[in-house]
Amino acid sequence: MPLWVEVSLRTLAAILVLFTMTKLLGKRQVSQLSFFEYITGITIGSLAAYVSLDIQMDWYLGLISLGVWVLVSIGIEFLQMKSKNARDFIDSKPTVLIKDGKVLDDNLKKERLTTDELLEQLRAKDVFKVADVEFAVMEPNGDINVLLTRENQPLTPKHLGIKVGPEQEPQTVIMDGKILNEPLATLGLSRGWLNTELEKMGVILENVFLGQVDGYGQFYADLFDDQLKVPEPQIKAQVYATLKKCEADLEMFGLSTDNPEAKTLYEQSAAGMREILAEVKPLLHH
Numbered sequence: 001m002p003l004w005v006e007v008s009l010r011t012l013a014a015i016l017v018l019f020t021m022t023k024l025l026g027k028r029q030v031s032q033l034s035f036f037e038y039i040t041g042i043t044i045g046s047l048a049a050y051v052s053l054d055i056q057m058d059w060y061l062g063l064i065s066l067g068v069w070v071l072v073s074i075g076i077e078f079l080q081m082k083s084k085n086a087r088d089f090i091d092s093k094p095t096v097l098i099k100d101g102k103v104l105d106d107n108l109k110k111e112r113l114t115t116d117e118l119l120e121q122l123r124a125k126d127v128f129k130v131a132d133v134e135f136a137v138m139e140p141n142g143d144i145n146v147l148l149t150r151e152n153q154p155l156t157p158k159h160l161g162i163k164v165g166p167e168q169e170p171q172t173v174i175m176d177g178k179i180l181n182e183p184l185a186t187l188g189l190s191r192g193w194l195n196t197e198l199e200k201m202g203v204i205l206e207n208v209f210l211g212q213v214d215g216y217g218q219f220y221a222d223l224f225d226d227q228l229k230v231p232e233p234q235i236k237a238q239v240y241a242t243l244k245k246c247e248a249d250l251e252m253f254g255l256s257t258d259n260p261e262a263k264t265l266y267e268q269s270a271a272g273m274r275e276i277l278a279e280v281k282p283l284l285h286h
Contacts, residue, residue, distance in 0.1 A: 013063075040069055040072075040073045043069055044066060044069055044070070047065050047066050047069070048066070091140040091141075092140050093140070094137045094138060094139050094140060095107050095110065095111055095137065095138045096135070096136070096137050097111070097113070097118060097136045097137065097138055097144065098130060098133045098135065098136035098146075099134075099135060099136075100134065100135075101130060101131040101132070101133055101134070101149070102130075103115075103118070103130060111138055113138070118144075121144040122136070122144070122146065125144070125145075125146045127146055127148065132148055132149055132152040133146055133147070133148060133149070134147045134148060134149045134150070135147040163279075163282055168214070168215025169215070170212045170213060170214045170215065170220075171183035171184075171186055171187055171212065171213050172210065172211070172212050173187075173189075173194060173211050173212065173213050173219075174194075174205065174208045174210065174211030174212075174221070175209075175210060175211075176209065177205060177206045177207070177208055177209070177224075178205075179191060179194060179205065183213075187213055187217070189213065189217075194211075194219070197219040198221070201219075201221060203221060203223060207223050207224055207225065208221050208222070208223060208224075209222050209223055209224045210222040240277075240280070240281070243273065243276065243277055243280070244277065246273055247270055247273040247274060247277060250266050250267075250269045250270035250273060251266070251267075251270045253266045254266030254267045254270060
């Protein structure tokens with residue numbers, strides 16, 4: 001067998017085995033590496049290269065070594081899932097770097113982290129002032145998570161006592177100019193409804209790069225031509241405006257009538273409409 005053919009076959013075999021073993025190790029091996037997983041990743045890559053290029057040695061020995069490394073890695077992951085002590089020993093514990101706006105110098109030195117590197121990590125979290133930090137911790141994977149002091153945290157509807165309706169996952173119903181039937185069925189919508197929405201926007205299906213429907217039934221479209229702008233849907237704004245008009249009309253009717261019973265009825269209805277508006281406003285304004 002020619003040498004180049006043997007190397008090609010070895011490389012294809014190594015790619016197939018490496019892909020299979022990486023799938024066995026799971027997504028965590030790819031996304032968040034611990035110390036041991038980092039070593040395992042480097043070693044497995046080196047062994048795959050050995051299987052591909054070292055034609056002086058038997059190729060199956062490299063595959064055996066790959067298998068042993070993967071089995072050991074899976075065993076250690078299983079042990080970590082079962083034992084907190086094992087997790088702390090293998091991955092180490094989180095380290096507090098900032099507490100109550102004060103940098104803990106000893107912990108910084110322990111993690112071999114310079115002040116410049118700490119500030120860089122804080123800026124990556126949109127924090128430019130150490131005094132604004134209530135708590136900062138370095139996780140075992142090296143990430144630094146930050147909790148701002150209460151007065152520096154972003155304002156949310158909860159802080160204002162506003163109840164916000166749950167946000168449902170948007171469904172992609174058009175991709176690359178083609179309708180996706182399954183997401184439409186999930187929303188309980190039809191192709192006819194979708195075509196009507198496209199007509200309202202003045203676009204044709206073939207020009208739509210991506211189309212999505214949110215949990216409130218509003219359709220959004222992104223076109224292949226980036227120079228064209230699609231008008232924003234105004235359904236929720238129109239509903240809110242209609243309800244406000246009903247409230248104003250009830251108040252006006254109450255002021256214009258001389259009948260005491262009718263005036264009381266209109267005023268009560270207007271008050272009820274205001275309560276409804278207060279409840280639906282978080283759903284219609286976001």
